[in-house]
Amino acid sequence: MVQPDDFLFADVEKVNQIPIVKTVLEVICRSTGMGFAAVARVTEERWIACSVQDEIGFGLKPGGELEIGTTICNEIRDSGQAVVIDHVDENEIYSGHPTPRMYGFKSYISLPITLKSGEFFGTLCAIDPRPNQLQNPRVIGMFHLFAELLAFHLDSLSLMERTRTAMHDLAAQLLVSDDENRQYRHISSHNLQEPLRKLRVFSDMLVNATDRYEAEKARELAVKIRSSAQQFSMMIKDLSDFSGLNGNNAFASVQLDHVVADVTTQLMSQIERRNIIVETERLPTVVAVPEQMEQLFFQLLDNAVKFAGHENPPRIRISSRELALHEIDDLLPEPLQMAYAEIRVEDNGMGIEDSQLEKVFDIFARLPTGSFRQGEGVGLAYCRKIVRNHKGIIKAEANPGKGTTFVITLPLPY
Template sequence: MLSHSIDIADSLVFTDVNACIISANASFYNFTGATAESAEGKHLFDIGFSGWRNSGLRELVEKVLPRYGSFHDFQFDAEIPNLGRRRLSVSAHRVPGNKSGEWVTVMRISGLTADKKIDSKQRKATEHVVDSPDFLASILNSTRSGISNYSPVRDARGSITDFVITFTNAMLPASFGYNPEEVTGKNISEIYPQFFENGTFEKLSGCVSSGFPDLYESEIEFIGSSTWLRTSLVRFNDSVTATTEDITAEKKAKDHQENINKLLAGKNKELEKRIISEFSESFSSYKSGGSFFASLLSDLYARMRMEYMWLGEIVQNDDGKDMIRCLSVIKSGQPGETLTYEVLDNPTANVVKGKFYAVVENLQQEYPEIAFFREEGINGYAGYPLFDSKSNCIGVICILNKNSLYDLSYIQSMLKIAAKRGELELERMRNEKMLEEKNAELERNVKELESFNYIASHDLQEPLRKIQLFYSRIVELDKNSLSPTSLQYFKNIENAAQRMQKLIEALLSYSTASAVKLEYKKTDLNTILDEVRDDLADMIDSRGAVIEAGALPKISVIPYQFRQLLENIVSNGIKFTEKEKTPHIRITAEETSPDEGKGASFWKIDVTDEGIGFEQQYEQRIFQLFQRLHGKAEYAGTGIGLAICRKIIDNHKGFIKVKSEPGHGSTFSIFVPVHLKS
C-alpha cells in the first residue's frame, strides 16, 4: 500500500524528555491551532489540540519513546480544523542536545490521503525489480553492518510460526558460514535455528505485531566461536528490516575493563590485610593517606631521635628527570615543610637503585657540593628504598643527623620496618588512584559508546527508509521501461547508500580513536605534513590550495593519529574557504608554557586558514559529535572530524584551542606535552 502527502505540510516539533515543547515550525502551529507563545514550555498534549485524543500517540510518547528512543510511521485518524478528518503519520526519535546528558525529541507529523492499491501492472513491475540480481546489491554490501529483511510465515490461524529471509547482505550469513545466495528465500528455522533459542524470533514477531521498533543485543555461537550482535528492528509493511552490527570487540573490551577493576579492587583488599597483619600495635591506629606517613615518621622519631626524617615517592618532572616528592617531613620531632628535589648528585641517588645506603659520618666531605649539609651541620645519612608488588622502587625513607650514626644495624632494621609499612600504604594509594581513573575512563567510554551506538543505529535506518521510499515510487512506473524520473530515483538510492557508508566509517573512526594502546614515538612533523599533503593531493590541486609551513619539530606522538589530526584540520581549512578564493594554510610550531599546562612545557602547533571563520562563542561546540555550523548543502561533511581531533589530542594528554572571526579565518592551536611517555 502506498501513501501520498496532501495539503498538511510536514510538521516538526522539538520537545524535551518530559514531552514539553521547545520549538516547532509554522506548519505544526497552523494545523494544531496553537501559537509559539501559548505552546512553548507546555506539555505536547496540553496545547488544546484534540485531534490526537484517544489515538494512542500519548502512550507511545510517554512509554515507548523513553525505552526504545524512536518510533516510526504511527498512523491514526484525526479531525483537523478547516480540513476535516485526515489520517496522520507520526515518527519520532531522540538525539543528544547541546548540553552534556541532555536529550531532545524530534517529531515529524505528516498528513496522508487514503491508501491506493497497487494494480497488477505495478505489482508485476515490482517483481521485475526485486527479481533483478543486482537490485540494491551495491547498497546492501556497502556497509559493514548486516542488513536483512524478514517476511513472516503464518499458520491457518494467522499466528507467526517462522520468517522467510527476503533479502540480506553478507554480514549476518557469514557469521553462520553462509553467503547471501544460500540463505535468501529460506526460513530462519533452517538457516538460523539459534533465533528460536536466544529470543530473536520473539523480537521479530513482536515488531511485526506491534509496529514498534526494537533494539536488543544477542549472542550467537558457530563452530565453537561466540559472537555478540546488536540489532535494530523496524517494521516495513508486513515485514521486518533488521540492521545488525558486530559488538564482540566492544563486549570483550568491557569485560576486560571489569576484570581489571576486580583485580585492582582485590589487590587493594590484599594490601589492606597485609598492612593490618604486619603493623605492630603502635601502628594500628594510623589513618590512611598523608596522615599515615606523618604518624609513621613521628613514631620512628620517638625511637631514633634523628634531626631530619622524610618519606617520599619517585616522580618525574617535565624534563623526564627522577624527583623525590616528599609526602611527609619531620624536623626535630615536628612536622616540617614538604619539598620536591632532584635525585641526581645526592645520597638518595644510591637509595633509588634499590638498596639500603648510609654515610655514618663526614657526610659534608662526601657531598661537598650540597650546601644544606654544611649549613645545618649534618654528618650522618641513611636511606631505605620502598618497593611496589613488582619489586620496582617507588620511593624512599631517609634520615639525616648532626652527629655520626651509631648502631647502623638497628637503624637499618627500623628503616626497613618503616619502609615496609610505608610502601604498602603508598601502593594502596596508587592503586586506589588507578582504580578511580580506570572507572572514570570506563564511565566516559561507556557513555560515548552508548551515544555512538544509538546514533549509528538510528542513522543507519535513514538511508534504508529512503531506499524503501524510492522503491515504492519506482513500482508505480511502467513495467517495460524506466523513465528519466525513475533513473533519478535509482540515483538517489545510490547517493543515500554512499552517505550511509561515509557516516558509518566516520562513526567507527570516532569510536576507535580512544581504543588504542598509547605508544608515543619521536616523530618528525615535517614528514607527517608531507604525508598529509599526499593524502589531500586531489583536494589541494582542485582548489589550488597553498600550504606553508615553517621548520616543524620532532615530538613524541602516536604517528598515525597525529597525521589524522592534521589532515582533518587542514582539509577543513581548504573546505571552508570561499570557492572564489585560493585556500591558504599556514602551519607554525613553538615551545611554550600555557596557563592550562600548570607550568609544564608544551609544543604549540598553529594551523591558520583564511576561510569563512565562525563566531568565537562556538569554540567548544565545533568539537562536539555531529555539531555543524553550516548546512550540508553548503559544505559537505559528517560533523565528526573535529570530535575525532579532540579525542586524539586527549590521547596525547594535551588540549586544543581555536580562535576565529567570521570572514577572517580560523587558527587551531594544538598543545602537546614536550615530555610524553607511553
C-alpha cells in the same frame, strides 16, 4: 527449528532487526507473483529461514530449517551466482533436479547475499508452484538491489555490535570522557535515527507503489532505500572507528616537520588545483603514536585546504612555539611536569561563528553556516580524541569572514 542456544540463532535475529526485510519480501511476492519469499542463512552444513513471506502455505517459519543438500541455495553458496528458473520442466539444467520435485515448485529465483568482507551470508530467494516470467532484467535487477540492501544492513548491524563492544570497553577502562558520552547519547537518539527514519518512510512508500503496480516509482524508492542504507552503514563505520581510536598504541619519537611534509604531499593535487600557498615553520618533535599524528595533521590540513580563502589568495600557515610556564598553568587544569608546544594551523577562509567553536569537534557535526557540509562530520572529532590521547588539548579560534585557526597543545619530551 533453530534454538536460542544455537550459534546461528544470532544471525536469524540479526536479519529480523533489519527494518525493511519484511517489506522487501512483500514487494517480491507482489511484484513477481511468487508465492513464497525468504531470506535464508546458508552455511556449508545448514539452511535456515530467517524471515519469510508465505502466501502459498509452504509451511516454513522463521527459524525453520531445510536439509542443506536438498536446496539449490547450497549450489549458490559454492558458485556465488544467481539461479533463475522460469519453468523448471523447460530448464535444461534443473528439469531433472530433485529439489523442485521435493518441494513442489515450478519457478525459482535466488541471489547470494554477500557481505562487504566477501563472506557469503545466505540467499534472497523465492519459489512458486506455477511457472513465472523471472528472466526479466527488471525482476533480476530488483533482486540484486534488495540483496545489496540486506548486505548493507547486515554489515551495519555487525559494525554496531563492534561499536557497542568498543564503547563498553572504553567506558570500563574510564577512557570515555563525559563529553564523549554526551555525544554517543546524542548520536543514538538523533544522528542514527534520521537514516532509519528515511528507511521506514521509503519502505512504506515502496509497498504503496507496488500495490499500484508503479514499477518505475518502486525502483526509484528502492534506490533511495539503498542510499539511506549506505549512509547508515558509513555512520556506523565512522562511529566504530572513532570508538576504537585510543592511546594504547606504541608511542615513538615523531618529528612533526616530517609528518606535515608527508601530509602536504598527500594533498598536493588539491593544493595545486586551488593555488594554495602553504607556509610551514619549524615544528617540534613529540613522543606520540605516529599513525595518529599523521591522521591528526591530515584532518586539519584537509579541512584547511577545503576552506582556505577563495577571494583572497588561498593561504595556510602552520607554526609552533614553546609555551611559557604561566601559559601552561592557565591552559591546563592538571599540566604534566614538562614543557608544552603550541601548534597553530591557520587558513584565511570564511571562518566560523564563536557560538560554533566547540560544536565543530562533535561527531557528525553540521554547522548552520554550511562550512563543514562537504565533510563527513567526523574528522575534527578524530582530531580532538587523538590530542586527548596524547594528554593535550585542541581548540578552534575563529574570525568570521577572515579565517579559522586550530590550536593544538602537546607535551614535549623531557
